[in-house]
Amino acid sequence: MARLIDQFERLPGIGPRTAQRLALHLLRQPEEQIRSFADALLAARSQVGQCQTCFHFSAEDFCDICRDGERTDDLLCVVADSRDLLALERTREYKGRYHVLGGLISPMDGIGPEMLQIPSLVQRVDRNGISEVILALTPSVEGDTTSLYLARLLKPFTQVSRIAYGLPVGSELEYADEVTLSRALEGRRVME
DSSP states (O other): HHHHHHHHHHTTHHHHHHHHHHHHHHTSSSHHHHHHHHHHHHHHHOOOOTTTTTTOOOOSSOOHHHOOTTTTTTEEEEESSSHHHHHHHHTTTOSSSSHHHSSSGGGGTTBBBGGGGHHHHHHHHHHTOOOOEEEOOOOOHHHHHHHHHHHHHHHHEEEEEEEEOOOOOTOOOSSSHHHHHHHHHHOOOOOO
């Protein structure tokens, strides 16, 4: 039981109590359901790789988004990982292509630009006539560092923009921190 709880705790966002609840839940399930769960994990690990174009997860050489002929080819959104891509897709607003970096530049963690999908991004922008690159990276020290680095590399080839940051819908101004409020002011738009 302790080994199972320990394995769940290794997952992102899972603390000791949640890990214990998950372990107890699984132990109450029929053996065939647990086998099915284990088989699904093993199959996903062995069959899912990266898209050869955008580096999003895919069970084929090219992901569904890269194969979609309805998408705008000259608009490219850069994200840190597939979770960010999926979050943007849930909005159903963005109709361009993506490029997944595989992380953010973080010298403190030993992650440099050469460890990310940055060279392939520059080649893609240079070769494919991209009219705009949208940087959709987390508003953090690492996200800002990566955004500044990418903007410097990409500006000779195309227009580079960054998604706006600010207040979440339904939040109260009095509870927002100074950085969030500053970014909300910087990202303001003229009302039409």
